[in-house]
Amino acid sequence: MGTKRFGPFALLAVLALILAACAPAATAVPTQPPAPTEAPQPTEAPVVEPTQAGPEQGEPYRIGAFFSSTGPVSSLGVPEANTATMLVDQINAAGGVLGPDGMLHLLELKMYDDQSDPTVAVEVVKKLIEEDQVPVIVGGTGSPQSIGVIETVTAAEVPFISVASSSAIVNKPDGTQQTWVFKTPQQNLPVAQVQLDWMTAHGFTKVASLGVNNAFGADSMAALRTVTADAGIEIVYEGTFEPGTTDFSAQLTSIAGTDAEALVVHATPGEGAPLTVQFRDLGLVIPIIHNHGIGNRAFIDTAGAAAEGVLFPIGKLLVAEQLPDSDPQKATLLQYAADYNAAFGSAPSTFGGHAWDGLMMVKAAFEAVGADSAAIRDYLETSITNFTGISGVFNISAADHTGIGKESLVLVQITGGNWAYVPPTDYANVP
Amino acid sequence: MREGDLPHTRTALVHPMTFTDQLVQFFASGVTQGSIYALIALGFVTIYNVTGIVNFSQGEFAVIGGFVAITVAHKISLFRGNAQVALEWPLPVAILIGVAAAVIVGSLLYRLGIQPARQASTLSQIVVTIGASIALRGLILLAWGTDPYRLTPFTSGAPLRLFGAVITRQSLWVIALTGLAVIALYLFFQYTLTGKALRASSANPNAARLMGINTSRMGLLAFALSAALGAVGGIVIAPITFMTYDRGLMLSLKGFVAMIMGGLTNPFGAVLGGLLLGVVESLAAGLLSPGYRDAFTFIVLFLVLLVRLGGLRRRGASAAMAGL
Numbered sequence: 001m002g003t004k005r006f007g008p009f010a011l012l013a014v015l016a017l018i019l020a021a022c023a024p025a026a027t028a029v030p031t032q033p034p035a036p037t038e039a040p041q042p043t044e045a046p047v048v049e050p051t052q053a054g055p056e057q058g059e060p061y062r063i064g065a066f067f068s069s070t071g072p073v074s075s076l077g078v079p080e081a082n083t084a085t086m087l088v089d090q091i092n093a094a095g096g097v098l099g100p101d102g103m104l105h106l107l108e109l110k111m112y113d114d115q116s117d118p119t120v121a122v123e124v125v126k127k128l129i130e131e132d133q134v135p136v137i138v139g140g141t142g143s144p145q146s147i148g149v150i151e152t153v154t155a156a157e158v159p160f161i162s163v164a165s166s167s168a169i170v171n172k173p174d175g176t177q178q179t180w181v182f183k184t185p186q187q188n189l190p191v192a193q194v195q196l197d198w199m200t201a202h203g204f205t206k207v208a209s210l211g212v213n214n215a216f217g218a219d220s221m222a223a224l225r226t227v228t229a230d231a232g233i234e235i236v237y238e239g240t241f242e243p244g245t246t247d248f249s250a251q252l253t254s255i256a257g258t259d260a261e262a263l264v265v266h267a268t269p270g271e272g273a274p275l276t277v278q279f280r281d282l283g284l285v286i287p288i289i290h291n292h293g294i295g296n297r298a299f300i301d302t303a304g305a306a307a308e309g310v311l312f313p314i315g316k317l318l319v320a321e322q323l324p325d326s327d328p329q330k331a332t333l334l335q336y337a338a339d340y341n342a343a344f345g346s347a348p349s350t351f352g353g354h355a356w357d358g359l360m361m362v363k364a365a366f367e368a369v370g371a372d373s374a375a376i377r378d379y380l381e382t383s384i385t386n387f388t389g390i391s392g393v394f395n396i397s398a399a400d401h402t403g404i405g406k407e408s409l410v411l412v413q414i415t416g417g418n419w420a421y422v423p424p425t426d427y428a429n430v431p
Numbered sequence: 432m433r434e435g436d437l438p439h440t441r442t443a444l445v446h447p448m449t450f451t452d453q454l455v456q457f458f459a460s461g462v463t464q465g466s467i468y469a470l471i472a473l474g475f476v477t478i479y480n481v482t483g484i485v486n487f488s489q490g491e492f493a494v495i496g497g498f499v500a501i502t503v504a505h506k507i508s509l510f511r512g513n514a515q516v517a518l519e520w521p522l523p524v525a526i527l528i529g530v531a532a533a534v535i536v537g538s539l540l541y542r543l544g545i546q547p548a549r550q551a552s553t554l555s556q557i558v559v560t561i562g563a564s565i566a567l568r569g570l571i572l573l574a575w576g577t578d579p580y581r582l583t584p585f586t587s588g589a590p591l592r593l594f595g596a597v598i599t600r601q602s603l604w605v606i607a608l609t610g611l612a613v614i615a616l617y618l619f620f621q622y623t624l625t626g627k628a629l630r631a632s633s634a635n636p637n638a639a640r641l642m643g644i645n646t647s648r649m650g651l652l653a654f655a656l657s658a659a660l661g662a663v664g665g666i667v668i669a670p671i672t673f674m675t676y677d678r679g680l681m682l683s684l685k686g687f688v689a690m691i692m693g694g695l696t697n698p699f700g701a702v703l704g705g706l707l708l709g710v711v712e713s714l715a716a717g718l719l720s721p722g723y724r725d726a727f728t729f730i731v732l733f734l735v736l737l738v739r740l741g742g743l744r745r746r747g748a749s750a751a752m753a754g755l
Contacts, residue, residue, distance in 0.1 A: 213722075241721055246579055246672040249460035250716035250724070256448040256456070274579055274673045281671075282456075283590060283597045298578060302673075 058103030060096075061371045063088070063362055064110050064134030066124045067163075067355070068141035071116025077141040079340075079352035080163055084111060084138065086343045087359045097366045105366065110134055116141070118148035125149040129156045135371040138358035140164050141351075143215070146183070154180045159377040161361060163354035166215065170401040177401040182380055184357035184391050185350075186315065190406035191291050192223035194313035195264060196231055198289065198411060201427035204261040208237035210251055210275070211266030220266035220291050236260050246274040252282050262286050268293040273302035280306040287311065287431050292409075295350060300417055309431040311422070313409045315350045315391050322421035323410070332388050353390030360389065452595030457717040458710060459593065463602040463671065465709020466609035467493070470664035471686025472693060472701035473616060474657030480633040480696055481653035484556045488540060488564040489661050490682030492533045494571055496662025497674035500529030501580045509574050522583060530662040536567070537658025541651050549647070564679060571676045582669035601670045608667050612660060613702050620698075629653065681725070688732045 065084050068077030088109040091097060096106040110132040112124035121140065128134050129152070136159050140146030143166035150169070153160040162169045162183040169183050199207060209224055211217035217240065228235055236258045239251045252275075255263060263279065263286055265272060272294045279288055290312040300307050316323060320333035336356055340348035361384055362376070368383065369375035380396060384403060387394040392408025411422040413430050422430050448456065471489050478486045501507065504525035506517040520528075544559045590599045620626040631639040632649040640646055664682075665674065689708050693700025708728060715727040 239721065244675065244677065246675060246678075247460075247464065249464075250457065250713060250721045253448070253453050253456040253460070253717055257450065257453045259447045270577070270579055270675075274581070277581065277673075278671070281590060281597070281599045302579060302581060304581070 055098060056103045057096075058099060058101060058105045060106040060108040061099070061366050062108045062110055062132060062134045063359070064125075064128035064132060064137035064139075064158075065355075066112045066114050066121060066128065066137070066139035066145075068116040068145065069113040073116045073142045076349075076351040077113075077116070079349045080139075080141060080355035081111060081113075082344050083340065083348070083352040083355040084109060084359055086339060087356065087363075090339070091363060097363055099366060099370050100368060101370065105371075107363075107366075114139075114141070114145050116145070118144045121145040121148050122152055125152050125160075129153070129158055134158070135373045136362050136365070136376050137161070138163065138355065138362060140169075143169060150178055150181055154178065157377075158373050159380060161358035161380070163351065163358055167219065177399065180377060182361075182396060182401045182403075184354045184361075184389065184394075184402075186391060186404050186408055187402060188220045188223040188291070189226065190404070190409055191220065191313045192227045193406040194409050194411055195224065195289055195291070196227045196233070197406075197424065198311065198427045198430075199228075199233060199262060200231060202261070202287075204233060206234050206236045206258070206260050208239075208255045208258060208260035208263045209235050209266070210237075210239045210241070210248075210255070210263060212268070212271055213240040213242050216268075216293065217266045220293075224264055224266075241271060241275075243271065245271055248275045248278050249282075252279055252284065256282060256284055260286060263288045265290045266293065267291075269296065269299040269302055273299055273307075276303045276310060277306040292350075295412075300414060307414045307417075310414045311411060311430060313406075313411050315353065315408060316410050317348065317350050317353050317390055318419050319410060319412055319421040324423070328388055328393055329390070333390060336390055350391070357389035357391050357394070361387065361394075448595060453717065454714075455594045455596035457713045459596050459598050459602065460717075461710035461713030462706060463605050463709070464668075464713065465689075465706040466605045467664045467668045467682070467705075468685045468689045468708050469609055469702040469705025470612060470660050471682050472689035472705045473612065473698055474660040475686050475690040476693070476696060476698050476701045477616070477657045477660070478653045479690070481629055482545070482556075482650045483553050484545065484560065485687065485690075486654070486657065487557065487560045487683050487687070488537075488567060488679075489657060489686055490679035490684075491564050491567040491571070492537055492658040492661030493665030493668075493682050494674060494676065494679045495536055495567070495665070496529040496533040496658075497582065497665035497669040497678075498529075498571060498575050498580065498676075499532040500525045500662075500666045501582045501669060501674060502575075503528050504582060505580075507580065511576060522585065525582075526666050529666050530659050533658040533662030533665075534655045537654040537661075538651055541654040545650065545654070546647060564683065568676060568679055571679075575676055577676060579673035579675045580669070581673045582666065584670040585667075599671065601667075605667050605671070608663060609702070612663060613698065616656075616660075616698060625652065685728055688728055688735075691732065692735050 067081040068074055069081050088107045092106050096104045099105050110128055112127065114121035114124055125137060128137055137153060138161045140149060140162045141164060143164040146162040146164040146169045147166065149160065157180060160181050162181060163185065164183065165185040165187070167187050170177050170181050172178055207228065209221055211221045221238065225235065237255050237260055239254065241248060241251060265275060265288060267275060267290065272290055276288060288310055290310060292312060292314040294312055295314040295318055316327070316329055317333050317337070320330060320337055323330045336353065337348055340352060361380060364387070365376040365379045369379045381398055384394050384396040392404030394403040396403035411427065412419045413422050471493060474489045474492065475485060478484055502509070502516055503518050503520050504522055506519060508515050540563050544563050545556055548556055548559055584601045585604045586600050588600055590597045620630055628639070628644045629649050629652065631642065631644055632646045636646050685708060686705070689704035690701050692704030692707065693702070708731060711731060712724050712727055716724040
């Protein structure tokens with residue numbers, strides 16, 4: 001082992017650094033092995049000949065759709081594609097859509113898989129517009145895929161209803177709305193407003209905020225800053241962690257050193273679960289409230305007992321059965337859950353609900369104005385009022401192409417390994 | 432939330448923590464994490480001493496050990512839900528199976544990857560281990576996916592208090608098992624015939640062969656031993672920081688840094704290097720910014736390589752001469 005052996009080591013050290021530099025890129029995009037069996041082919045709705053007498057049969061109405069059925073966001077895209085197929089089958093089985101011309105029109109679903117890739121998304125949208133000549137498009141599972149096609153649909157003047165959540169999908173930099181783009185998932189701001197209502201109910205004045213260092217976490221943390229500043233609540237600690245982090249000892253110890261009365265976490269189960277476990281292990285007794293990112297079973301399964309008592313705002317689908325009967329969405333939510341379960345043998349997800357909203361808005365537009373792109377756009381902007389959907393009760397306007405606020409969300413507490421609905425009157429009593 | 436309301440509520444932390452308490456807490460977290468680096472570094476040193484190879488699959492052994500133990504001890508679905516495993520065997524059995532799985536993988540790596548390339552240069556053999564680590568990570572991803580998984584803590588119960596800091600029982604397991612591993616390794620190398628044969632192959636392979644020691648079997652033994660050390664690290668930390676498919680790379684790099692800090696050949700140096708690295712990281716993350724955690728590891732690596740490597744190594748080498 002002479003001195004000449006150091007050459008390789010210096011080389012290895014450099015190699016180590018290069019590998020380390022590459023590491024975040026490898027973790028930032030969680031890769032899931034694609035499951036070819038789940039990849040739906042471009043689907044065409046089965047053409048069902050209606051048997052009942054009644055209105056005359058018109059030309060089928062085409063709907064364009066593209067979801068990420070494969071790739072990293074396929075866990076969101078698969079229920080969306082499933083929902084679209086299910087709804088079109090349902091509508092066609094009932095004879096189709098009764099158009100403004102007094103004729104029944106079957107729906108023809110032109111659906112493609114964008115493979116979670118924004119470039120592929122643009123390609124399939126061009127195909128939908130030029131080859132399939134669809135009058136309206138629903139889809140764009142992830143925010144990058146949705147944002148990527150804005151230019152294409154705007155140039156072609158085809159209305160597009162996105163199922164992704166980023167506010168940049170409908171908001172132009174100058175604050176006005178994209179003319180041809182709408183979206184169904186709620187923004188992060190109403191989520192922060194529900195968190196604020198809960199803080200106000202407790203009379204908290206100091207909170208800590210800890211979020212994942214990506215677009216989702218940054219947007220959610222910014223929303224919390226906005227609402228707390230207006231309400232006079234001080235964020236005494238604000239910290240971030242990289243996607244894929246599982247050791248939060250440094251951040252949590254720093255939070256323990258502040259006089260925060262609650263911890264707000266902006267994460268998905270991958271980081272949210274270990275964070276919650278370590279929060280409990282450290283013996284911190286302040287309440288912990290997450291955002292809608294942890295709204296799936298994986299969080300409860302992974303965090304186990306530590307998940308008990310965790311609060312988070314989310315769309316109503318998760319706790320549909322527990323909602324009061326007076327809730328305007330309850331019947332719609334239960335019907336969707338039952339239909340989805342019957343068709344696919346599993347509970348529907350919030351993401352499938354976003355596709356439900358988009359498809360049903362298109363159906364309403366077809367009934368009112370037929371298959372004309374410009375007329376559909378105008379209808380969506382002016383006539384989607386008190387529209388009871390899965391993600392909320394929509395009131396879309398020229399100034400707001402999302403159309404749902406904090407009323408579409410509920411506060412949920414994890415109790416006994418399950419989600420429990422918390423009525424607004426009980427905010428002060430949880431956890 | 433009142434204390435005792437919920438099953439998980441344990442000893443309440445004095446809140447807010449004073450700065451001194453926080454320092455103790457950072458130190459305790461650092462020692463816990465550093466113990467894992469120490470175990471990985473011990474694996475590096477063992478293989479390096481016997482074969483002259485730096486094995487960059489070392490971190491993957493920890494991930495395999497952790498995941499196999501989790502799979503045996505819990506209900507879990509593999510291959511994207513295509514396989515359901517619900518063994519739920521007792522934890523000690525799961526730990527043994529986890530270690531055994533890593534030992535098998537380590538042995539296979541030596542037999543199929545290193546031994547066929549024994550005529551190649553050391554550097555080529557090191558590249559083989561890098562390739563193996565990438566392949567293993569891919570296989571782990573296929574089987575377990577991207578979700579983090581947790582192993583049940585070894586013992587349940589309230590965390591302990593130390594000067595205002597909170598130390599979980601699992602942290603104590605981590606520190607205790609690392610200590611045990613160091614002592615066991617020392618006794619093995621010092622007092623058993625096989626251990627002495629391993630040291631002989633390391634000190635002078637040709638002479639060892641002339642004395643009838645099968646050096647290739649010693650290489651196999653070194654890989655198996657290192658895999659076991661790595662697996663223990665991966666299993667014992669899984670209840671605290673969970674296990675994810677991509678942990679191996681960082682564990683390997685940090686173990687490598689700890690090994691260099693300890694002077695390449697010295698097991699005790701590697702353990703000290705690992706602990707020191709853990710504490711430096713924890714303090715940097717806590718006092719500066721969590722984003723600097725990994726940056727500090729590599730700053731330490733640079734400093735050691737540029738300034739102190741010669742000195743550290745000389746001391747390491749003399750320690751090795753003195754019997755590891």
